[in-house]
Amino acid sequence: xxxxxxxxxxxxxxxxxxxxxxxxxxxxxxxxxxxxxxxxxxxxxxxxxxxxxxxxxxxxxxxxxxxxx
Numbered sequence: 001x002x003x004x005x006x007x008x009x010x011x012x013x014x015x016x017x018x019x020x021x022x023x024x025x026x027x028x029x030x031x032x033x034x035x036x037x038x039x040x041x042x043x044x045x046x047x048x049x050x051x052x053x054x055x056x057x058x059x060x061x062x063x064x065x066x067x068x069x
Contacts, residue, residue: 009046043067
């Protein structure tokens, strides 16, 4: 967390070894308690940052910011 943004990163474990059909996966909501209000900070997907694991995927095509007040 910083004064301008909150970066949230989730990791998942595969149910089985091998490739997965990611476009067929359902999106899952997840509640996060920041311990303080988000206020005027942006919410950023850490996996879509340049050093994340997914910056070149279609989900990250619009960038890492998921919410900007």
